[in-house]
Amino acid sequence: MKDRKKSFSAFIGICVLLIFVIILENISGFVPNVPQVLEPTSPLFTVLKKAAVYSLVAVTMNLLNGFTGLFSLGQAGFMLLGAYTYAILTVPTAMKEQVYYLFGGCAFDFSLLDMFEGIFGSSGAGGAVSMILACLIAIVLAGCVAGVFAYLIGIPVLRLKSDYLAIATLGFAEIIRAIFQWQKLGKVTNGANMIKGFPTFSSFNITDGAGNTILRLSTFVPFLISSVCILLIVLLIHSSYGRAFMAIRDDEVAAEAMGVNLFKHKMLSFVISSFFAGVGGALFAMYVANAQAKAFTSVMTYEILLIVVIGGIGSVSGSVIATFLYVACSEWWLRFLDSEHYIGSFKVPLLRNGFRMVVFSVVIMVIVLFFSQGIMGNREINIGALFKKRRPKAERKQ
Amino acid sequence: MEYAISVLLSGISVGGQYALIAIGYTLVYGILRLINFAHGDVFMVAGLMGIYFTATMPIGVSIPLVIILTVVLGFTIERVAYKPLRDAPRMSVMISAIGVSYLLQNTATYVTGGQPMTYPSIPLLSDTISVAGTQTKWVVIITPVLVLALVLSLNLLINKTKIGMAMRAVSKDYETSRLMGIKINMVISVTFIIGSALAAVGSVLFFTNYPAITPTAGAMPGLKAFVAAVFGGIGSIPGAVIGAFLIGICETIIKGLPSAWDVSVFSDAFTFALLIVILIFKPQGLFGEAATDKV
Amino acid sequence: MRKIIALLTALSVVCLAGCGTAGGAAPTSQGASGDVIRIGVFEPSTGDSASGGKKEILGMQYANSETPTVEVGGKTYNVELVLADNGSSADKAPSAASELVGKNVSLVLGSYGSGVSMAGGPKFDEAGLAAIGVTCTNPNVTAGNDYYFRICFLDNFQADVLANFAIDKFSAKKAYCLGENGNEYDQGLIVFFKQVFEAAGGEVIADSFPTNNSDFTSYLNKAKSEGADVIFTPVSIAYAKQIMEQAASLDIGIPFLGSDTLDDNMVLEATKGTNLQLFVSTFYQEGGSETFDKGIKDYINSNSDAMTANGGNDTISAVTAMGYDAYYVALEAIKAAGSPDKTAIKGAIPQVTWDGVSGSIAFDEIGDAVRDTAYIKTADTASGTWAFEKVQTGSSAQ
Numbered sequence A: 001m002k003d004r005k006k007s008f009s010a011f012i013g014i015c016v017l018l019i020f021v022i023i024l025e026n027i028s029g030f031v032p033n034v035p036q037v038l039e040p041t042s043p044l045f046t047v048l049k050k051a052a053v054y055s056l057v058a059v060t061m062n063l064l065n066g067f068t069g070l071f072s073l074g075q076a077g078f079m080l081l082g083a084y085t086y087a088i089l090t091v092p093t094a095m096k097e098q099v100y101y102l103f104g105g106c107a108f109d110f111s112l113l114d115m116f117e118g119i120f121g122s123s124g125a126g127g128a129v130s131m132i133l134a135c136l137i138a139i140v141l142a143g144c145v146a147g148v149f150a151y152l153i154g155i156p157v158l159r160l161k162s163d164y165l166a167i168a169t170l171g172f173a174e175i176i177r178a179i180f181q182w183q184k185l186g187k188v189t190n191g192a193n194m195i196k197g198f199p200t201f202s203s204f205n206i207t208d209g210a211g212n213t214i215l216r217l218s219t220f221v222p223f224l225i226s227s228v229c230i231l232l233i234v235l236l237i238h239s240s241y242g243r244a245f246m247a248i249r250d251d252e253v254a255a256e257a258m259g260v261n262l263f264k265h266k267m268l269s270f271v272i273s274s275f276f277a278g279v280g281g282a283l284f285a286m287y288v289a290n291a292q293a294k295a296f297t298s299v300m301t302y303e304i305l306l307i308v309v310i311g312g313i314g315s316v317s318g319s320v321i322a323t324f325l326y327v328a329c330s331e332w333w334l335r336f337l338d339s340e341h342y343i344g345s346f347k348v349p350l351l352r353n354g355f356r357m358v359v360f361s362v363v364i365m366v367i368v369l370f371f372s373q374g375i376m377g378n379r380e381i382n383i384g385a386l387f388k389k390r391r392p393k394a395e396r397k398q
Numbered sequence B: 001m002e003y004a005i006s007v008l009l010s011g012i013s014v015g016g017q018y019a020l021i022a023i024g025y026t027l028v029y030g031i032l033r034l035i036n037f038a039h040g041d042v043f044m045v046a047g048l049m050g051i052y053f054t055a056t057m058p059i060g061v062s063i064p065l066v067i068i069l070t071v072v073l074g075f076t077i078e079r080v081a082y083k084p085l086r087d088a089p090r091m092s093v094m095i096s097a098i099g100v101s102y103l104l105q106n107t108a109t110y111v112t113g114g115q116p117m118t119y120p121s122i123p124l125l126s127d128t129i130s131v132a133g134t135q136t137k138w139v140v141i142i143t144p145v146l147v148l149a150l151v152l153s154l155n156l157l158i159n160k161t162k163i164g165m166a167m168r169a170v171s172k173d174y175e176t177s178r179l180m181g182i183k184i185n186m187v188i189s190v191t192f193i194i195g196s197a198l199a200a201v202g203s204v205l206f207f208t209n210y211p212a213i214t215p216t217a218g219a220m221p222g223l224k225a226f227v228a229a230v231f232g233g234i235g236s237i238p239g240a241v242i243g244a245f246l247i248g249i250c251e252t253i254i255k256g257l258p259s260a261w262d263v264s265v266f267s268d269a270f271t272f273a274l275l276i277v278i279l280i281f282k283p284q285g286l287f288g289e290a291a292t293d294k295v
Numbered sequence C: 001m002r003k004i005i006a007l008l009t010a011l012s013v014v015c016l017a018g019c020g021t022a023g024g025a026a027p028t029s030q031g032a033s034g035d036v037i038r039i040g041v042f043e044p045s046t047g048d049s050a051s052g053g054k055k056e057i058l059g060m061q062y063a064n065s066e067t068p069t070v071e072v073g074g075k076t077y078n079v080e081l082v083l084a085d086n087g088s089s090a091d092k093a094p095s096a097a098s099e100l101v102g103k104n105v106s107l108v109l110g111s112y113g114s115g116v117s118m119a120g121g122p123k124f125d126e127a128g129l130a131a132i133g134v135t136c137t138n139p140n141v142t143a144g145n146d147y148y149f150r151i152c153f154l155d156n157f158q159a160d161v162l163a164n165f166a167i168d169k170f171s172a173k174k175a176y177c178l179g180e181n182g183n184e185y186d187q188g189l190i191v192f193f194k195q196v197f198e199a200a201g202g203e204v205i206a207d208s209f210p211t212n213n214s215d216f217t218s219y220l221n222k223a224k225s226e227g228a229d230v231i232f233t234p235v236s237i238a239y240a241k242q243i244m245e246q247a248a249s250l251d252i253g254i255p256f257l258g259s260d261t262l263d264d265n266m267v268l269e270a271t272k273g274t275n276l277q278l279f280v281s282t283f284y285q286e287g288g289s290e291t292f293d294k295g296i297k298d299y300i301n302s303n304s305d306a307m308t309a310n311g312g313n314d315t316i317s318a319v320t321a322m323g324y325d326a327y328y329v330a331l332e333a334i335k336a337a338g339s340p341d342k343t344a345i346k347g348a349i350p351q352v353t354w355d356g357v358s359g360s361i362a363f364d365e366i367g368d369a370v371r372d373t374a375y376i377k378t379a380d381t382a383s384g385t386w387a388f389e390k391v392q393t394g395s396s397a398q
Helices: A002-030 A043-068 A075-090 A093-099 A112-120 A124-157 A162-181 A183-189 A220-238 A240-250 A252-257 A262-288 A298-311 A316-333 A355-370 A383-387 B002-032 B039-056 B059-085 B090-112 B138-160 B162-172 B174-179 B184-209 B219-232 B237-256 B264-281 C002-025 C050-066 C093-102 C114-127 C155-170 C184-199 C217-225 C237-250 C265-271 C290-302 C304-309 C318-337 C342-351
Strands: A213-215 B128-131 B134-137 C035-043 C069-072 C075-085 C107-109 C131-133 C148-150 C174-180 C203-209 C230-232 C256-258 C278-282 C354-356 C359-361 C373-380 C385-393
Touching: A002 A213, A002 A220, A043 A075, A043 A220, A043 A240, A043 A262, A043 A298, A043 A316, A043 C093, A075 A112, A075 A124, A075 A162, A075 A183, A075 A262, A075 A298, A112 A124, A124 A162, A124 A262, A124 B264, A162 A183, A162 A298, A162 B090, A162 B219, A162 B264, A220 A240, A220 A262, A220 A316, A240 A252, A240 A262, A252 A262, A262 C093, A298 A316, A298 A355, A298 B090, A316 A355, A316 C093, A355 B059, A355 B090, B002 B039, B002 B134, B002 B138, B002 B162, B002 B184, B002 B219, B002 B237, B002 C217, B039 B059, B039 B090, B039 B184, B039 B219, B059 B090, B059 B184, B128 B138, B134 B138, B134 C237, B138 B162, B138 B184, B138 B237, B162 B174, B162 B184, B174 B184, B219 B237, B219 B264, B237 B264, B237 C217, B264 C203, C035 C050, C035 C093, C035 C114, C035 C318, C050 C075, C050 C237, C050 C290, C050 C304, C050 C318, C069 C318, C075 C093, C093 C114, C107 C318, C107 C342, C114 C131, C114 C148, C114 C184, C131 C318, C155 C184, C155 C230, C155 C256, C155 C278, C155 C373, C155 C385, C174 C184, C174 C217, C184 C203, C184 C230, C203 C217, C217 C237, C237 C256, C237 C265, C265 C373, C290 C304, C290 C318, C318 C342, C318 C354
Parallel strands: C035 C075, C035 C107, C107 C131, C131 C148, C174 C203, C174 C230, C230 C256, C256 C278
Antiparallel strands: B128 B134, C069 C075, C278 C373, C354 C359, C373 C385
């Protein structure tokens, strides 16, 4: 009973958030003279989009590292698989010649977008339906490809313990990247070149016949997809499978003794995490409007890992909050540290290109060393409880 | 034939440099069970210090100074970033190591302004020599010899001295050796000091051979050295060295394969594939002792 | 106690941030009087391409110090450069681009490197803000983006020039090409080079090395044992430096051909005192304009930051000249538009022509510069300077 009430309030909370995002994004259309920051081209929305995408990936990483106790560093590799699957499936065939210009076109002469446009038409409501369907199916397939690869990789590596698992998954991510960059596969992966021209978040803005934007949904879409995925992950964590995951994290031997099939549950967690990482990769491709293997390096995995740590290992809401703070700090609020500034005639020392990243890494070290529980520890924000007295759950034993 | 020799030569020199870094990994892992991700970056910082010092000081002064300061850096990193987390879960320590690595790379970018820096040429090491018809630098010949000498003396240190005995004890059983009155923190510091000193020596050899230093220059050699350490059996110094040479040679052979096959891009991927295969079939590595899981 | 120290550290960082914002919010002393036109500078100053990006910024800053005002409609505006670091990576580029959009710049210059330009491009497109690429040479930068222009030549032209040069100068029959795996710049040039060179009856052996590789001796020895007549290495600066150093110690004896990235004093330094033969194709040849050469050298020598950005000496990089020209093209566009309005400026750019230090600049219908010549220069290894080799045009077929 109490649980149902809780999930109902969480559901309401997400709906309110999504409506708020739509209003926020379109406020400049209704209210004249809004502050600069609310203009649709403001960095605010770029940061929101990126954070929405990264929060999904951070939660998938938390599912592995925080809830199942599997130290995996392969997230960038699965994102890469997702991004490429999405990109290859949705680039319109008419664009392929231009995009694959080094290879004389794509070997994969098919596009979900064209297929649905053939059925529903390419303009007006039919165009909208076909794009939504194409994108959705491509995103799901992106997740599936990542999941299948995770299954294949998981068979050998999930037998490994902690650090060894970390380094093996990191290695797999590097191998996948090298394969996707290989010029010989250029007809499919476009080699070193980026794949572009597929529908991005901005394609979801609703325009009238003259090309004027009526309703902006480009920030709403990543929020919607991410929150649905995160919701699914939360449901999984609260299911009996989730409890088995946590049992494995807390004590493998005890969990096995209680009848938890270690390998099966680890594999389940790994495949599901990778599925959503693949979805995250597809969203990432939509965010940067291209897919290129060069972007999915181990640095990206480390970044996501740091987000998870800052948010608190074992807290979904922590990961989400940390993502928004992290992305906003690194890409927006701290940017001024990169250029010279004057207070009156006093030149602020040290401010120079690259200083932002130094300050940023110092902050990260401080968090890692002194607040190793992160922002949320392993607690969760309980939306229902926000209105009542806050009652943190008892600290779980590490 | 000439070509084969040249490939083998560069393989040996690459392997030798990995070996010097790998020893640092294997020692730290043996004792703390920590993949010290920052080790490769310490190596890069040693290289940068080499550049800045030789610009103002004679080589005879600057190289010892580089070694001393690298040791100080390694020691400080351990005290500041790892020691407070001694009782924390292993994942936290590893994340702290990633954080240190991030900090060192970003600071290096800030200081150098992102420019690739040139390592100075060091007399003798940088001179060229002709071996069986292929030109190469002296450092290529010196590296394996130096590595061998260092490994032998390190082996002496570990097997014959008191501190060596303490190190072995700590790596066997951390808790028990603490109960036996071994000063754990001292042993760990010594480990980091040895590892950093070797990384500093490695940086001199490596960057004399490959003189452009970028802030990420340490990441790849660091990762490969770790793979070498796992390959040879983590905790075993001869294992790490042999693993490093094997990986170095395999890598250069793959790079040297005919271009028509276009497989040279997979030289890094091959290293990781090898690692995974080793981990699955022989998790303790070539020379590692099989670990027993205690419940 | 530890937490207190940590809090203090965090607090001081926040304070620093606060100071910075205060300083940033207050108008800078130079820009306080009169009206201001802002020009966005979208360049990497961290990451792999930082070296090139900074040199390009240098050219713009010098041009800005030379001509800090522009007269539009009888009114004098101060021109202010607004810098945003795109971090040389596609995932940081969109937020850097929207940072510029958010700061109300009138148009954007940059970037060095095509990948970031393609990732940031859609943001400019959405905001209706024109961007003038300075040295992004990939065909896909301007294709499909109405708002992206560029003043440099394209990859296929450059590869064509170098292939013809190899045939003319060395009567080369066999070329060895070496590029970074997964780098669209390297691989694109190699593919185009191969097309031209093989069409002329030559043979091409192409190899790629993994990212962050440092041992190139195997590749160089392979080139030697294969009996290549020339080695074509269109790689980024750090790799080029590494390759030159190793080639010198191997006594390779085969001439090297490089693309515009190799026109850098870091690479030049590596060839000094060796017997290497290095030929690069580039946008600008030192000595092309005496007033510019003298002016920029004085500027670099009088400003320690500029000196550091230029790699510690006053050799002029072609990208600096390009940055300089880009700034003047921007001023011309503003004058032609007759207002600081971004839409008017975008409309004016296609008609702009400008006789710059790197040659005359005009735009074609895609937005690319109309250029039919490139300079070839060679490294004078005795004195450590660049020497002019010839002006090379492409094949007549192009």
